[in-house]
Amino acid sequence: MPRTSLFLERKSYRMRRIMDAIRFMPFVCAALWMVVPLMWSGGQGAHAATPLSAALWYIFGIWALAVMVSFALWWRIRSGDVDAAVSAADTSA
Amino acid sequence: MVSLNQLIGVCLVYVAGLFLVAFLAERAAIRGRGDWLLRSPLVYTLSLSIYCTAWTFYGAVGYAARSGMEFVTIYLGPSLVMIGWWWVLRRLVRIGRSQRVTSVADLISARYGKSNVLAIMITIMAVIGVTPYIALQLQSVTLSLSIFASPDPDAGGAALNNAHAAFWVAGGLALFTVLFGTRNLNANERHHGVVIAVAVEAVVKLFALLAVGAFVVWGIAGGLNETLARIDASSIGGWQAQGGRWSALIFLSAAAFLCLPRMFQVLVVENDDERHLQIASWAFPLYLMLMSLFVVPIAVTGLDLMPAGSNPDLYVLSIPLSQGHNGLAMFAFLGGFSSATSMVIVATLALSTMMSNHIVMPVWLKLRGGGAQQSGDVRGVIIRARRLSILLIISLGYLYYRASGGSGALAAIGLISFGGVAQFLPALLGGIFWRGATRMGAIWGLGIGFMLWMFTMLLPSFGPGAALSQGVFDHGLLGLGVLRPQALFGIDGIDPTVHAIWWSLSLNTFAFAVVSFFTFPHPLERLQGAQFVNVFDHSSGPAHGWTVAASGAEDLMIMSQRILGATEARAFFERHARWQGATGGLPRPTPAFVQALERELAGSVGAATANAMIGQIIGGQALSVEDLMAVADESAQIHEYSSQLEAKSRELTETAQELGHANQKLTQLSLQKDSFLSQISHELRTPMTSIRSFSQILRDTDALTGTEKTRFASIIHTETIRLTRLLDDLLDLSVMENGEVSLNSKPVNLRAVIDQAVMTSRAGSSNVITVHRTPEAEEIVLFTDGDRLAQVFINLVTNAIKYCDAAKPELTIAVRRDDDVIVVAFTDNGSGIPADGEGIVFEKFARLCNEDVDGAGLGLAICREILTRLGGEIRYVSHVGGATFEVRLATSAEAETSASLLSV
The missing domain is CATH 1.20.1730.10 (Sodium/glucose cotransporter)
Structure with a gap:
């Protein structure tokens, strides 16, 4: 039945995009954690520095977000076969 | 408190x-x-x-x-x-x-x-x-x-x-x-x-x-x-x-x-x-x-x-x-x-x-x-x-x-420790992502990285005067300014931790990569490299083989017992024996079994040791060419498979084409047979009609002059002869096809046979044709049935006279030798046989084009049958400007005593 196959197609397509997102995650986090803080500290002396509380909010905020996004992505793929889903993408990646 | x-x-x-x-x-x-x-x-x-x-x-x-x-x-x-x-x-x-x-x-x-x-x-x-x-x-x-x-x-x-x-x-x-x-x-x-x-x-x-x-x-x-x-x-x-x-x-x-x-x-x-x-x-x-x-x-x-x-x-x-x-x-x-x-x-x-x-x-x-085989x-x-x-x-x-x-x-001690183990990173990541990474590259990378880590991070951490003297800190190792532990190559002012990490890891990676570029891995390394890098394709297990003919399962059993423990080893061996289909006893030491055993041992003592122990018993491992090929070039397999498929499909296409041709031929033949049946009915009917009418006249008309009677009787006679000839032809063919013909073989001169054929054909025809011959080439004595051969030649010359559509018909009869075959070629200067007729020209009843020419279409079929009986063949050779029929006679038909016979 065409409807069924369309549904399955969609599902595996979604699965692959989630795998893409999982692969993409570390790069986003690395950029936010490693690159952005370096751009804050512009001036010299204690006054030009970012307040530590702001830095805490930023680092831990991203941390919490990363955990939540990773959890959400895992929740979507938890029952699927990751290998099967990415085998096609593997060759192109 | x-x-x-x-x-x-x-x-x-x-x-x-x-x-x-x-x-x-x-x-x-x-x-x-x-x-x-x-x-x-x-x-x-x-x-x-x-x-x-x-x-x-x-x-x-x-x-x-x-x-x-x-x-x-x-x-x-x-x-x-x-x-x-x-x-x-x-x-x-x-x-x-x-x-x-x-x-x-x-x-x-x-x-x-x-x-x-x-x-x-x-x-x-x-x-x-x-x-x-x-x-x-x-x-x-x-x-x-x-x-x-x-x-x-x-x-x-x-x-x-x-x-x-x-x-x-x-x-x-x-x-x-x-x-x-x-x-x-x-x-x-x-x-x-x-x-x-x-x-x-x-x-x-x-x-x-x-x-x-x-x-x-x-x-x-x-x-x-x-x-x-x-x-x-x-x-x-x-x-x-x-x-x-x-x-x-x-x-x-x-x-x-x-x-x-x-x-x-x-x-x-x-x-x-x-x-x-x-x-x-x-x-x-x-x-x-x-x-x-x-x-x-x-x-x-x-x-x-x-x-x-x-x-x-x-x-x-x-x-x-x-x-x-x-x-x-x-x-x-x-x-x-x-x-x-x-x-x-x-x-x-x-x-x-x-x-x-x-x-x-x-x-x-x-x-x-003696190692693994000893007791203990x-x-x-x-x-x-x-x-x-x-x-x-x-x-x-x-x-x-x-x-x-x-x-x-x-924290400082912790970071030093981190820096030390981080030296494994290039060899580790290179090993699992890059098939070109070699053992020598890893050894050099690790060695250099570790030395630098010791010199720039570990030893300075004890403070000046402890492991490295103050002099080394200030003026470098051996007094070389480029070798100061916290300012390598004279580059000063980097944070000591960053300095150590940067130089040790970057030079580590550099040495690892460059040495890998220029060294060649041995087969086991390449094999393992392929397995690690392509782990998601190979996860079924290692693919390299042991040559195990020389080793006994008992030796393996003794060794395994001492590493895995008696119970586990026995269970492992029994399990594999069952998988191999043996009831009781030890499993055969197949390559697959030895591999499984090696991996089992590797779980206890590590891959290198397990490999060495099994190597001691088995006496060296061999990588077969097939193993290497299978791993070194997976794409070759795919390529091979696809080319196999291609060949198969080509074969199929060719078969289909042949079948199509055969089918076409069959259809054409069937049509020709039908048309010939009507043709032969017509051929039979025409003389029959005149015989019937003239015999009726002779019977019913009384007032006939003697001349008239003679004339009518002659017509009846001629028509009867025509009928007989037709029937003779059919009979002749049928007899020959059934292999019931008797040959009257004797030494004959080819030129005489051709002479007879040309003369006979010309005599019965009003058409004029110029015949070119080379009599000296025709001087060959054959041991064959001269009358039958003449029949073939007559047919070919007659056909040339009948069907050559040139304004000035010419026929060339050439005799030559192809290795051990004597070829007599009859070439006219007409338009030749149409391409679609070439396939069926020797079939019975095949009549191409000229409907007005008489003949039943049996001539060439008879020729072919005769030549088959005589041990030769007839072919049509198509070329521009005329038709060529080649009669090919085996030289075995050539009389060995030709010289003596001629002299008689």
Whole structure:
């Protein structure tokens, strides 16, 4: 039945995009954690520095977000076969 | 104030609890129960928490108190690695499972051709790198004990106490590790007791730190906002990331997370389900986040509350103590104690596996000469080796602690250790992603990286005058300015940590890559490289083969029994015998079986040793050309398959074409037969009609003159002859086709036969045709039926006369020899036979074009039959400007006595 196959197609397509997102995650986090803080500290002396509380909010905020996004992505793929889903993408990646 | 005895009492109860938990877990695992917990993703994630050692428990706060936000880098690196699990960890875990890897040294040595040199190098490097780390744990435990021992943490007089305490702690840890770490020999199996104890400790340290943090935020500062305000107001309140240091430390901690032997142990070796990794990918960053959440508040509060000069590494303990919360302080102490013990246990376990598999076993095998085949229980040797290694490593840690005198900030020692193990990273990542990485490249990279790490990081850490003299610091090694440990190549002003990490890792990678470019790996290395890099295609198992014809299963059995234990070995052999279909007895030592055995042994003694042991029995392993081809070029197989398919499809197309041709021919023939039937009816009917009418006239008409009668009778006679000839032809053909013809063979002169044929044909025809001949070539005497041959020639000449449509018809009769065949070619200058007629011209009843010419279309068919009988053949050769029929006669028909016959 065409409807069924369309549904399955969609599902595996979604699965692959989630795998893409999982692969993409570390790069986003690395950029936010490693690159952005370096751009804050512009001036010299204690006054030009970012307040530590702001830095805490930023680092831990991203941390919490990363955990939540990773959890959400895992929740979507938890029952699927990751290998099967990415085998096609593997060759192109 | 808690008394020291109270504290020790609590500690002992706690340790006893751990022993009990580990014991229960082991028992449950042996009975096959409790899998829901022992093999759960929760326990896996918690076991990863051995990353958070006492260094992170106490040291992070001290680190934050000294340099603010920078402490968080050592948590961010591992978080990144876990969030990016798909890239590296998934691959590592899969390789670890498919190759039954027992340690990071085993993985790297297995990747580079099961090289023992590499395994030994990495083991030694790991021991050197991790020993300070173990000393650090002992130091932190004794430091934390000392704070309870005297009301004033800075008071002296605790040194002796510390040494004793460190000794007892080390002894206790060694006992625990020996008891639960060497219960089962197979390092590839999970150490359930250890893992569950580590998981319990993970919970204890997390809650301890969270409790202190919550106390500081809500108990002392009075709320979140107040805490944040206090943070901004403190001496570390303004944050300026030092670019190089910030990125370098995140990178370093990520690298160490992958390379630390203990992390590799829990991440890869103890993993028994890849899906646990997916869960840990968010659960472990969460754990790390919680661990570091209250570090800055505790540090800031400590800076505020504690007297200047107190050790910031101990704020976690000293703040609750100074506020009179003894219970909380004790809980915090247990947290730190947990961190230290779990790290030491797992690190020692991982290192002892490496030492016993890669150093003790090979040496023992070598010393025993004959090695694996001799009697004696290898199992006992391995277990003893492992226990000795555990004791050795813990004593090394203790000695280092005594030698270093418990000095130095915790974080500094931790970073040095990280830098040492991070040297494995290029060889590790290169090994699993790059097939071109070679053993020599790995050895050079590791060697150079490690030397640089020693020179720029480890030795300078003891301070000027200790390991390196002040002169070396100022003027470089051997007085060379480019070799100053903290300013290599004369480049000054880099932060010492960043300097050491940058130069050691970059030159390590550079040497690894360049040496790999220019060296050639041996076959086993290439094979392993392909297996590791393409692990997701090959996860079914290793593909290299042993040539096992010479080896007996008994030898293998004897050896396996001593490594795996008699029961397990027998079970393993019986299982394989069953798979091979043998009932009872030993399995045949097929390559597949030996491979499985090698992997089983590798789980106990490491890949390199297992390979060497089996090699001793089997007498060298062979890589067949097929193995290499299969691995070296998977694409060749695909290519081959596709070309096979192509050939098959081409074959099919050709067959279909042939079938089409045959079908076309059949259809054409059938049509011709039909048309011939009507033709022959017509041919028969025409003479019949005239015979009937003239005979009727003769019968019914009386008034006929004699002349008329004669004329009519003649017509009837002629028509009868025509009928007879037609019937003769048909009969002739039918007789010949049935093979009932009798040949009257005798020596005949070819020229005479052609003479006769030309004369006969011309006589019966009004058409004029010029015949060109070369009489001298025709002087051949054949032993054949001259009349039949003449019949063929007559037919061909007659056809030329009848069908040649040129204005001036010409016929060339040429005789030549093709090897042992005499060819008589009849070529006219007409338009030839149409292309669609060529296929059927020799078929019966084939009549092409000219409907007005008489003849039944049997001539060429008869010719072909005659020649078949005479041992020759007739062909039509198409070419531009005329038709050529070639009569080919075998020279065997040529009379051997031609000369004598002619002379007669």
